[in-house]
Amino acid sequence: MDHTRISADAQLRERAARVIPGGMWGHLNAAKLPANYPQYFVRGEGCHLWDADGRELIDFMCAWGPMILGYSDPDVEAAANAQRRQGDVLNGPSARLVELAELMVGTVAHADWAMFQKNGTDATTTCAMIARAAQGRRKILVARGAYHGAVPWCNPYPQGSTAEDRAHLITYDYNDSASLERAVAEAGDDLAGIFVSAFKHDLGKPHELPSPAFAKAARALCDRSGAALILDDVRAGFRLHMGGSWETMGVKPDLAAWSKAIANGHALAAVTGNDRFRQAAAHIFITGSFWTASVAMAASLATIAKLKAIDGPAIMRRMGERLRAGLDAQARAHGVALRQSGPPQMPVILFDDDPERRKGWLFCSEALKRGVYMHAAHTMFLSAAHSEADIDRALEATDQAFAEVARQFG
Numbered sequence: 001m002d003h004t005r006i007s008a009d010a011q012l013r014e015r016a017a018r019v020i021p022g023g024m025w026g027h028l029n030a031a032k033l034p035a036n037y038p039q040y041f042v043r044g045e046g047c048h049l050w051d052a053d054g055r056e057l058i059d060f061m062c063a064w065g066p067m068i069l070g071y072s073d074p075d076v077e078a079a080a081n082a083q084r085r086q087g088d089v090l091n092g093p094s095a096r097l098v099e100l101a102e103l104m105v106g107t108v109a110h111a112d113w114a115m116f117q118k119n120g121t122d123a124t125t126t127c128a129m130i131a132r133a134a135q136g137r138r139k140i141l142v143a144r145g146a147y148h149g150a151v152p153w154c155n156p157y158p159q160g161s162t163a164e165d166r167a168h169l170i171t172y173d174y175n176d177s178a179s180l181e182r183a184v185a186e187a188g189d190d191l192a193g194i195f196v197s198a199f200k201h202d203l204g205k206p207h208e209l210p211s212p213a214f215a216k217a218a219r220a221l222c223d224r225s226g227a228a229l230i231l232d233d234v235r236a237g238f239r240l241h242m243g244g245s246w247e248t249m250g251v252k253p254d255l256a257a258w259s260k261a262i263a264n265g266h267a268l269a270a271v272t273g274n275d276r277f278r279q280a281a282a283h284i285f286i287t288g289s290f291w292t293a294s295v296a297m298a299a300s301l302a303t304i305a306k307l308k309a310i311d312g313p314a315i316m317r318r319m320g321e322r323l324r325a326g327l328d329a330q331a332r333a334h335g336v337a338l339r340q341s342g343p344p345q346m347p348v349i350l351f352d353d354d355p356e357r358r359k360g361w362l363f364c365s366e367a368l369k370r371g372v373y374m375h376a377a378h379t380m381f382l383s384a385a386h387s388e389a390d391i392d393r394a395l396e397a398t399d400q401a402f403a404e405v406a407r408q409f410g
């Protein structure tokens with residue numbers, strides 16, 4: 001693909017290499033993706049993206065989660081624009097703060113109160129602080145391999161943080177009640193909280209829904225010890241259930257962390273909690289320069305209202321099931337073995353016998369050539385803007401991508 005050398009994307013990457021360390025930070029560095037993946041985008045509408053070179057793509061990453069109703073959703077943007085004309089960051093919050101807290105409390109099943117931040121990491125960190133402040137305990141349990149953000153207390157990569165930053169973390173295995181019990185025993189009377197992901201969505205691993213037994217064990221262990229059950233709903237929030245992802249299990253957390261999709265792409269995070277943790281939440285010192293910004297809150301009010309009105313989770317489930325069934329049939333027809341897992345709204349597709357993900361990335365880059373943006377290792381995302389026609393168009397591309405995988409890998 002020699003023309004990529006002079007593409008707009010390549011030119012931006014060249015300039016970035018001079019003024020941005022590594023060209024791009026974190027998981028978004030496109031150098032880690034196949035060569036035909038764009039780094040830069042210019043526009044999004046519905047479930048369609050346009051990259052810096054004008055290629056139109058049907059998007060199954062949804063901005064890595066934040067987009068849930070479609071890029072540039074007209075109702076969300078109208079609410080955001082109306083608020084922007086009045087003010088965004090002021091000396092303090094606008095009425096949108098109270099309205100949004102009321103809406104979260106009315107929507108999220110376990111919630112008696114809500115607080116707002118900007119990023120998912122702000123929300124998970126706030127949850128850990130509230131849990132620790134509640135009873136002056138230190139130990140926080142997290143599942144091995146689970147991602148809860150990129151600050152030192154939870155950053156999974158060691159560069160730039162110390163072992164001491166994570167001194168009071170104890171790990172357990174997701175969906176393994178016995179290992180959770182062992183971790184609780186190790187924490188003893190210093191147990192502040194247990195973090196659980198909405199479901200097991202570790203990078204590059206098959207995704208697993210929580211088993212009812214595990215969810216109930218986590219709840220019971222927190223009830224017995226007085227520790228906080230903390231649901232990290234940052235990635236899954238409002239895609240599986242409007243009341244919170246563990247409503248599908250009938251288990252209520254004490255605290256929950258939200259971000260990604262709650263304002264359809266506007267920067268916003270939230271912590272919801274029950275009355276047992278209200279006092280602690282009121283007494284920790286936590287703040288941010290932009291945490292009361294009203295535009296994102298107006299966007300969130302419109303996003304949540306619309307998701308409820310159209311039953312967003314049901315639409316995403318239906319579209320995800322259509323995609324999954326189509327991919328399964330194609331894989332069988334091409335004699336390619338793969339495993340689709342995760343809830344249909346948030347799939348991950350992993351090929352069998354593919355330790356270095358060469359099949360996975362070949363499949364994705366062949367799909368990308370034909371206008372479909374997927375990922376070979378990370379959770380993908382459906383949105384309420386995906387239509388049957390979009391799924392069917394995407395499936396035309398994946399059929400040819402499977403053919404190429406079958407041709408190269410036999």
Ligand SMILES: *Cc1c(COP(=O)(O)O)cnc(C)c1O
Nearest residue numbers: 119120121147148149234235259
């Ligand atoms: C993305 C994510 C976070 C961190 O959110 P940021 O907005 O990137 O800080 C935390 N937990 C989970 C499960 C996530 O997917």
